[in-house]
Every structure is written in structure tokens, then in C-alpha cells.
Amino acid sequence: MVTKEQVDHIAHLCKLKFAEEEKERIIHEFNVTLKELEAFNQIDLENVAPTLGVNKHVQRLREDIVGPSLDRDEVLENTVEKQYGYFKLLKIVE
Known part of the structure; x- marks a missing residue:
């Protein structure tokens, strides 16, 4: 049985707010x-x-093969923003 306290707790963790009618539903x-x-x-x-x-098939994975890396400057020249030699992204999580 799910309680109002459990819904409130999960909503808080997910940073959601529900009206009382929504909580009851x-x-x-x-x-x-x-x-x-x-x-x-x-x-x-x-x-x-x-x-x-569920099946008896064996996963056939390819062998990891080490190859030449891409040049960092060449890769970063196509990005909108870069910082300290890395891609700079917008903050997603607080």
C-alpha cells in the first residue's frame, strides 16, 4: 500500500510538486x-x-583494437565552448 508520505518523499527526491488531488490520484x-x-x-x-x-545465443563482441587517437585541438575546433582543453557543457544537475 502506497502512502501519502511515500508519494511526498519520492516527489521531493524528483523535485516535483503535486496538488492534493493529484497525490490522491x-x-x-x-x-x-x-x-x-x-x-x-x-x-x-x-x-x-x-x-x-532468455536465449541461448552467445554475444559475439568485437575485439578491442587500440588505434591512433584524434588530435585534441582538431576535435575541439568544432565545439561552441571549450575550457582547459575539454568540452564546456551547460550545468545540467544542481
């Missing part, structure tokens, strides 16, 4: 979903072998 929808998912707890898996992967 979110709580209701979460609880309906959780109730529907409870049906999975009733499935008998006693004789079902656990699976680590």
Missing part, C-alpha cells in the same frame, strides 16, 4: 497497480528452473 493508481501485481505472488514456481537468459 497517484496513490490510488499505484495501489491499483500493486494489487494487480499481487497475482504474480500466487504463481507456483516450485518446479520451474531459474533462467539467467
Whole structure:
């Protein structure tokens, strides 16, 4: 059962604000979903072998090959802003 405090906590972590009506709707929808998912707890898996992967194909990865690097100045000449020999980006996270 999802509580108002849990919704408030998650909203705070995500820096979201909800009106009280929205919170009630979110709580209701979460609880309906959780109730529907409870049906999975009733499935008998006693004789079902656990699976680590759904297919038997082996991933074929290419070999890492060391090659010549690009010249830093050549790469940075196409950027809008650079600083200390690196790309300068806008601040995304506070």
C-alpha cells in the first residue's frame, strides 16, 4: 500500500510538486497497480528452473583494437565552448 508520505518523499527526491488531488490520484493508481501485481505472488514456481537468459545465443563482441587517437585541438575546433582543453557543457544537475 502506497502512502501519502511515500508519494511526498519520492516527489521531493524528483523535485516535483503535486496538488492534493493529484497525490490522491497517484496513490490510488499505484495501489491499483500493486494489487494487480499481487497475482504474480500466487504463481507456483516450485518446479520451474531459474533462467539467467532468455536465449541461448552467445554475444559475439568485437575485439578491442587500440588505434591512433584524434588530435585534441582538431576535435575541439568544432565545439561552441571549450575550457582547459575539454568540452564546456551547460550545468545540467544542481
